[in-house]
Amino acid sequence: MSSSLLLSARHLQKQFGAVVAAHDLCVDIEVGQRVSLIGSNGAGKTTFVNMITGYLKPDQGSIHLGDTDITAMSPRQITRLGVARSFQIPQLYPALSVMDNMLVAMACHDNQLSMWRSASQPQHIERGVELLERFGLIQHRHRRVSELPGGVRKLLDIALALTGSPKLLLLDEPTSGVSAEEKFPMMETVMHALGNEPLTALFVEHDMDIVRRHADRVIAFYSGRIIADDAPEQALATDDVRRYVTGELRQEANHA
Amino acid sequence: MGLAVTILIDGLTYASWLFIVALGLTLVFGVLKILNIAHGSFYALGAYAAATFVGWVATMKWAPGWSLVAMLLAAIAIAVLIAPLTERGLLRFFYGHDEVLLVLVTYALFLCMEDITKLIWGANPYYVSEPYSLFGNVEIGNQIYVGYDFLLVVLAVVVGVAVWWALNRTRQGKIVTAVIHSPEIASSMGIQVSKVYMHAFGVGVFLAALGGAFTAPMISVQPGVSVGVIILSFAVVIIGGLGSIEGAAIGALIVGLARAFAVHVVPVAELFSIYVVMAFVLMVRPEGLFQRIQARKI
Amino acid sequence: MHRSFTFLTWAALLCTAALLALGLVLPKWLLFMCTMAFANGLVSLGIVLLMRGGVVAFGQGLMSAIGGYTAALLFQKMGITDAIVLTLVGGITATLLTAPFAPLLSRYRGIFFSMLTLAMSMVGYGILVKTERLGGSDGFNLGRVSVLGQALSDDWVGYVLYAVAVFFACLMSYLSRIYFDSTRGLITQAIRENELRVEYLGGSVRHTMALNFVLAAFMGGCGGALAVMALGHIDPNFSYWTTSGEFVFVAILAGTQSVIAIMLSSVILEAVRSFSSAYFPNTWQLALGLFLMFVIRFLPLGLGSLWSPKSQKEQEA
Numbered sequence: 001m002s003s004s005l006l007l008s009a010r011h012l013q014k015q016f017g018a019v020v021a022a023h024d025l026c027v028d029i030e031v032g033q034r035v036s037l038i039g040s041n042g043a044g045k046t047t048f049v050n051m052i053t054g055y056l057k058p059d060q061g062s063i064h065l066g067d068t069d070i071t072a073m074s075p076r077q078i079t080r081l082g083v084a085r086s087f088q089i090p091q092l093y094p095a096l097s098v099m100d101n102m103l104v105a106m107a108c109h110d111n112q113l114s115m116w117r118s119a120s121q122p123q124h125i126e127r128g129v130e131l132l133e134r135f136g137l138i139q140h141r142h143r144r145v146s147e148l149p150g151g152v153r154k155l156l157d158i159a160l161a162l163t164g165s166p167k168l169l170l171l172d173e174p175t176s177g178v179s180a181e182e183k184f185p186m187m188e189t190v191m192h193a194l195g196n197e198p199l200t201a202l203f204v205e206h207d208m209d210i211v212r213r214h215a216d217r218v219i220a221f222y223s224g225r226i227i228a229d230d231a232p233e234q235a236l237a238t239d240d241v242r243r244y245v246t247g248e249l250r251q252e253a254n255h256a
Numbered sequence: 257m258g259l260a261v262t263i264l265i266d267g268l269t270y271a272s273w274l275f276i277v278a279l280g281l282t283l284v285f286g287v288l289k290i291l292n293i294a295h296g297s298f299y300a301l302g303a304y305a306a307a308t309f310v311g312w313v314a315t316m317k318w319a320p321g322w323s324l325v326a327m328l329l330a331a332i333a334i335a336v337l338i339a340p341l342t343e344r345g346l347l348r349f350f351y352g353h354d355e356v357l358l359v360l361v362t363y364a365l366f367l368c369m370e371d372i373t374k375l376i377w378g379a380n381p382y383y384v385s386e387p388y389s390l391f392g393n394v395e396i397g398n399q400i401y402v403g404y405d406f407l408l409v410v411l412a413v414v415v416g417v418a419v420w421w422a423l424n425r426t427r428q429g430k431i432v433t434a435v436i437h438s439p440e441i442a443s444s445m446g447i448q449v450s451k452v453y454m455h456a457f458g459v460g461v462f463l464a465a466l467g468g469a470f471t472a473p474m475i476s477v478q479p480g481v482s483v484g485v486i487i488l489s490f491a492v493v494i495i496g497g498l499g500s501i502e503g504a505a506i507g508a509l510i511v512g513l514a515r516a517f518a519v520h521v522v523p524v525a526e527l528f529s530i531y532v533v534m535a536f537v538l539m540v541r542p543e544g545l546f547q548r549i550q551a552r553k554i
Numbered sequence: 555m556h557r558s559f560t561f562l563t564w565a566a567l568l569c570t571a572a573l574l575a576l577g578l579v580l581p582k583w584l585l586f587m588c589t590m591a592f593a594n595g596l597v598s599l600g601i602v603l604l605m606r607g608g609v610v611a612f613g614q615g616l617m618s619a620i621g622g623y624t625a626a627l628l629f630q631k632m633g634i635t636d637a638i639v640l641t642l643v644g645g646i647t648a649t650l651l652t653a654p655f656a657p658l659l660s661r662y663r664g665i666f667f668s669m670l671t672l673a674m675s676m677v678g679y680g681i682l683v684k685t686e687r688l689g690g691s692d693g694f695n696l697g698r699v700s701v702l703g704q705a706l707s708d709d710w711v712g713y714v715l716y717a718v719a720v721f722f723a724c725l726m727s728y729l730s731r732i733y734f735d736s737t738r739g740l741i742t743q744a745i746r747e748n749e750l751r752v753e754y755l756g757g758s759v760r761h762t763m764a765l766n767f768v769l770a771a772f773m774g775g776c777g778g779a780l781a782v783m784a785l786g787h788i789d790p791n792f793s794y795w796t797t798s799g800e801f802v803f804v805a806i807l808a809g810t811q812s813v814i815a816i817m818l819s820s821v822i823l824e825a826v827r828s829f830s831s832a833y834f835p836n837t838w839q840l841a842l843g844l845f846l847m848f849v850i851r852f853l854p855l856g857l858g859s860l861w862s863p864k865s866q867k868e869q870e871a
């Protein structure tokens with residue numbers, strides 16, 4: 001396997017009863033790419049992300065991270081290999097403060113979980129502050145997460161994923177649930193924050209302007225299959241994408 | 257051979273009253289999502305009320321058959337008086353909270369009811385033995401069995417069939433099933449969920465009290481009865497699966513037979529055989545034998 | 555919440571000294587009550603450890619029974635009378651006997667965890683009641699203990715037992731506070747809030763909860779041993795689920811944020827118990843039940859929430 005290939009998914013198959021969520025998916029992700037996954041709801045994007053991060057096991061096929069086969073691994077094992085994800089519905093620790101949320105992330109990543117070493121170690125606090133500043137969240141550091149507005153929670157969700165310095169970051173609809181005016185600035189913040197890290201990012205997105213602006217590669221899904229895989233301008237110009245994703249072309253009557 | 261029959265009949269009898277009580281517990285959990293520790297207290301109330309009512313029948317010198325009616329009325333009285341008070345007056349303030357928190361609330365209720373029962377009926381045991389001899393004795397093989405025990409079996413079957421039929425074949429039953437699956441969606445379809453909760457809880461209390469009332473002739477009714485009953489009921493619903501009627505039946509049979517086996521063959525194991533089975537089921541198949549699992553969505 | 559190590563050490567030493575001094579002036583019945591309170595408080599401390607991870611353990615009675623029976627057995631059969639040794643061995647035995655179950659229990663949450671621990675506790679009860687060698691349902695007695703090689707006179711035995719209880723309670727509370735503030739301790743709290751995210755950040759819910767369970771077992775065992783030494787008697791009821799329920803009650807009353815609250819709540823329970831059994835023997839459980847309902851409804855985060863810093867809202871000023 002060439003050294004610049006980070007993630008390789010081969011012939012992934014996943015069915016839920018009669019619904020085919022993934023059909024013979026083959027995807028290669030190179031190091032450093034910013035890939036956007038697009039497709040209408042139910043097309044299979046989140047299933048794909050879930051399979052990579054270990055939440056789901058594919059019925060058939062394999063996933064390799066570098067040379068390691070991660071197909072059957074648990075989310076925890078995959079995370080420890082350098083894959084991190086953010087969630088469509090932010091998964092945070094509501095009763096804890098923003099800073100404590102970051103400290104938890106760092107403690108989880110820490111190889112020496114200690115029964116006496118304080119969770120508020122200086123180096124953890126330093127990294128926490130650094131990340132919070134990058135995401136523009138530092139002013140909230142002492143506030144309880146349950147009191148925060150939606151946009152702030154989404155940013156924190158992503159910041160948590162970054163604490164472990166992952167090689168591969170998967171963002172599941174980072175701008176969903178955020179108001180229209182906030183979407184662009186939010187994505188700018190996220191991408192700017194990612195800019196410093198040497199990592200590869202996949203993000204699921206519905207807003208094509210954001211996709212054009214931030215992705216260097218677009219993979220389009222429909223009915224569990226990949227219908228386009230190209231640079232943004234090319235991918236978004238294909239008939240299939242215009243028909244099944246962006247809705248610019250009308251679909252035939254007998255397609256569901 | 258004789259031993260096997262004895263174990264079978266003993267187990268069946270034990271399973272019968274346990275099924276009635278556990279059915280109430282599992283119903284309340286299925287509908288209201290509450291694992292009610294005080295369920296044993298309702299059993300005790302049923303037993304005590306039956307003792308009182310049967311006592312009145314005796315003083316009024318009516319035919320002994322009336323004591324059966326008295327026991328049934330005792331169970332109904334308890335359900336009618338206690339269920340609305342408990343559900344409307346206490347539990348509904350905690351709906352939607354963490355399920356373990358609700359368990360603690362029912363634990364607090366159980367503590368209160370232990371002493372309330374003592375205040376009303378005193379600490380001395382009551383014996384309601386007259387009904388026990390109502391059905392004479394039955395000889396099977398070489399062993400004599402008390403006819404009353406078979407009444408319990410019949411009662412359990414009747415109750416089981418009645419509840420199953422009500423839930424699956426009546427309109428009200430369909431409404432209850434809807435609430436079991438999703439209170440929010442049921443509510444948005446116009447179902448008065450709070451009414452369903454009230455009635456389901458009422459049935460649950462009735463079943464506990466019924467079990468207590470009809471077991472009263474077989475035990476000494478005294479403080480502390482509730483404690484043993486709730487533990488056994490838990491074992492049954494955990495084994496059978498929370499919220500499942502068939503589960504309650506199978507669970508009760510397993511517990512009843514395990515206990516009968518222990519009592520007759522391995523007396524040392526009597527007390528903990530049931531908990532070992534319960535722990536085993538929890539380890540191997542925590543959702544019980546008849547349960548659907550829900551996955552967490554992200 | 556993140557107080558410095560030196561502050562904590564000084565606070566612990568001062569507390570211990572203050573309680574020891576106080577013990578010198580307390581009447582015998584109050585000394586006994588406090589000894590029981592601290593012994594039981596240790597068991598409840600174990601429950602709080604697990605509650606911080608989001609599960610309620612209804613089986614700590616088993617741990618306390620193991621600790622108690624171990625202490626009583628060592629005393630009767632092997633002539634070991636030192637209170638400190640008995641306490642430690644009680645704790646260690648409880649840990650060793652239940653540690654094999656830790657990996658299993660760490661997989662469960664919510665009602666199932668509670669029911670499984672309750673079942674364990676009742677299995678323990680069942681075994682103890684039917685084991686004649688351990689005294690069956692009557693249990694058995696324990697004579698007068700010694701401390702550090704010294705035999706204890708009538709005048710001093712009450713105070714010395716109190717002092718041993720104070721020592722263990724303060725030490726365990728101090729260590730627990732350090733543990734709560736550690737990385738493991740913080741992850742425990744995170745598990746309560748969102749186990750899924752902990753796994754997705756690379757942390758292990760099972761490892762942490764298994765560790766918490768083992769620590770709780772140790773505390774329970776120590777507490778049980780201390781209680782037996784104070785009471786002079788042990789029986790299977792230590793393992794009955796209603797006894798476990800009382801320890802849970804103290805944990806609920808105390809809340810999960812303050813270790814001092816746990817010992818305080820345990821003292822309150824003992825006080826209510828003594829008062830009730832003297833004046834209202836038939837309404838002790840009613841009082842307890844109403845108290846519990848009140849706490850759940852109006853003080854759901856426990857006494858500790860009254861003085862623990864809330865998520866530093868004050869620091870924003």
